Amino acid sequence: MVAPHSALRQQAQHFSEISSVITPLVDVLARPLRDLRMSVIDRCNFRCTYCMPLKSPNGDSKFLTMRELLSDAEIERLVEAFVSLGVDKIRLTGGEPLLRPGLACLIERIARISGVADLALITNGILLPQMAQDLADAGLGRITVSLDSLDEQVFAKRRAAGARSGGCLKASRLLKRPASLD
Ligand code: SF4
Numbered sequence: 338m339v340a341p342h343s344a345l346r347q348q349a350q351h352f353s354e355i356s357s358v359i360t361p362l363v364d365v366l367a368r369p370l371r372d373l374r375m376s377v378i379d380r381c382n383f384r385c386t387y388c389m390p391l392k393s394p395n396g397d398s399k400f401l402t403m404r405e406l407l408s409d410a411e412i413e414r415l416v417e418a419f420v421s422l423g424v425d426k427i428r429l430t431g432g433e434p435l436l437r438p439g440l441a442c443l444i445e446r447i448a449r450i451s452g453v454a455d456l457a458l459i460t461n462g463i464l465l466p467q468m469a470q471d472l473a474d475a476g477l478g479r480i481t482v483s484l485d486s487l488d489e490q491v492f493a494k495r496r497a498a499g500a501r502s503g504g505c506l507k508a509s510r511l512l513k514r515p516a517s518l519d
Contacts, residue, residue, distance in 0.1 A: 349411055353418040361423035372426045373419050374459075377443065378406060381433040383461055385485065400432075409443045413450070420452040428457045428481075435464040441475040448476025459483055 362370040380400040381389060389395040407415070416427055427447060434440060448456050457479035458472070465482070472480075486492050 345407065346411065349407060349415050353414045362419075369423050371424055372428065373416070373424045374428045374430055375412065375416070376431055377412065377429050377434050377440070378437040379432045380436055381431060381461070382436060382463060383433070403438065406437070409439065409446055412443060413446045416447050416453065417450055420450060425452055426455040426457070427453055428459060430459045433461055433464075434458055435460050435468055440468075441471040444472060444475040444477050448478075455479065457481065 364370055378401075379395065380398075381395070383389075384391060384396050391397065416424075429440075429444070429447075431437070437443070444456065444458075447453060456477055458477055459481045460483070462482040462484065465480070469480075484492070
């Protein structure tokens with residue numbers, strides 16, 4: 338269930354305020370927590386049956402408005418707070434993160450934060466051909482393309498029609514390193 342955006346905002350604000358007085362994050366075995374996965378948007382251009390079934394609010398296209406999402410400044414502030422606690426790997430996700438307006442600007446802001454060693458993005462890949470260059474220029478270091486299958490028929494059964502591995506390959510060339518395919 339998605340918490341009301343006002344509650345999310347308050348939690349984000351509270352966390353960024355207390356981060357300066359708490360110790361680095363560790364798990365129950367005292368291992369440092371270095372990875373942070375941040376959702377930058379809830380909407381998606383697919384409706385995978387296991388994620389956004391048609392009878393669910395998201396499957397019925399009921400998403401947060403742009404105004405309700407955390408702003409770039411709020412996300413930047415949260416990342417800074419987590420970095421101060423030992424996080425150095427940021428992975429942006431959604432929904433489908435490439436649908437967030439101004440994503441390249443957000444990536445640029447996060448890439449500039451001292452202490453972010455690895456900035457990655459997980460995507461269904463469908464918009465990569467037109468966006469990969471801007472994302473690479475903004476400072477994105479790594480992309481994971483998540484696809485259920487390269488078989489069109491299997492793909493269609495999951496209501497995830499449209500994506501092709503071409504987006505993954507283009508991103509790989511632009512980032513000058515392999516793009517992973519989940
Ligand atoms: S592509 Fe990802 S975010 Fe979009 S509906 Fe499928 S599993 Fe969910």
